[in-house]
Amino acid sequence: MPDLFPYQIESIQALLLVFTRVTSMIAFMPVIGGQAVPTQIKAGLAALMTIVIFPMVDTKDVSVDIDIIVLGLLVIGETMIGLATAFLVNLVFAAVQLAGTIIDFQIGFGITNVVDPVTNASVSVSGQVLNITAMLLFLSVNAHHSILLGLNDSFSIIPLGGFNLGASFGQIIIEAWNAVYMTGMQIAAPVTVTLLLKQVAMGLIARTVPQMNIFIVGFPITIALGLFTLAVCLPTMARLLSGIYAEFPNQMRLIYLIFS
Template identity: 30%
Template sequence: MELLNSLTDGNVGYFLLLLLRFGGIFAFFPFFDSQLVPISVRAALTFFVSVLFFPLIPHVSFDFTPDQFVIAGAMEIMLGFVASLALQIVFGAIAFAGDSISFSMGFTIASAYDPLSGSQKPIVGQGIALLAVVIALSANFHHFILLFVSHTFLSLPLGEFVLSRDIVAYMTKAFANMFLIGFAMAFPILGLILLSDIIFGMIMKTHPQFNLLAIGFPVKIAIALVVIILVIPAIMVRFKDELNLAFLALKKLF
């Protein structure tokens, strides 16, 4: 009832901008943009959270013209898209690590339906990506998103977001480091698989009767699975550290 009484002409405009800001957040941020969360659930969550956060926004005189309001709404959606890139890059790095491991193990053909992306992905990479999502949620990833939005109310009032040069520079650098971070996560496994390939190559040179298809591939897969079990905690720790760094960068940039 209090919300309905406060919805004056100016407050309606600010509520719509707040709705667009949360809409951009829940449309593009990792996990919320996956096939696991239906669009109807995202829309309901956007409206519900907007109602909860509406009393927290600073209410000043609404002086937007219709043209300015349309531009401000588009920039609110862009805020969610740009902010999500920093986190999508971290999830992209661990996805790159998982795909690299799957390729080196020879599991590229062994694909299954990925509920996150809605496409076919290698089994090992899919398992690592799903584990990363679970680790992120267990580390209150969704709470940090709401804290980030509440932080933007003070630094970026509704309708005043502008894409700055610092944001573009950070995103460019983070995207360039995505492959480096992913390779660093997968390096222990890739290194041992490469070492096993070298050993099998030396065995085939000295013993031509050695059947690589019958013996070499199963042994290589077994070695890789054992190393994954041993190394996966370190990979998840690195993933959490990169995720925390991404949130700190968002707090400084926005």
């Protein structure tokens, strides 16, 4: 009996750390962690994943002799790992929202916003369309499976209590935001270039036919041409996002190596 009690305490501590890493990821993960998903469902999913993952986790580094302060620091470290996983996925949707904002500004919908039912935030019209497309694609290519498998692999790369903030963390954050802007510009580029050419054409028409009210004629053309280009380029955006989703396992491994 004296040998069994320390083992139980050690298991409870390890279970708490695993649950913390899983919960922090689910709480901030797009699609499954949005505000529209009830807290009970997110908590239940986190508990279920913890039960599945825990038997495969090496708990030998978790000591029964740690005090409450050290345990609190370990919980913070596990939270950071889960947040980093969710942060990687959120970057993709941030790029999509950025592209939608750029497109709306070009079309003329810059002051028109809608409420995102997932985040309850005010977003651009095109951004909401692109965001829903990105979410559906995220589920259709089983990117959420890659995220869950990557989280499971994180316990072999970063053992419980093994969180270590690498020196290159700041550089990684800068590169991540650069990738957001680059991806957003790539998604919005077809509409931006098309409307730029349209502006040049309208300028030539205004010079050729000065009697024409170019503003009255140009505004509906801008909206129609912008929406048409956006619809035509949705498959291209889907291929771009599919390639990004396919890189999730590699990117997650790089992030975990920074924290190991």
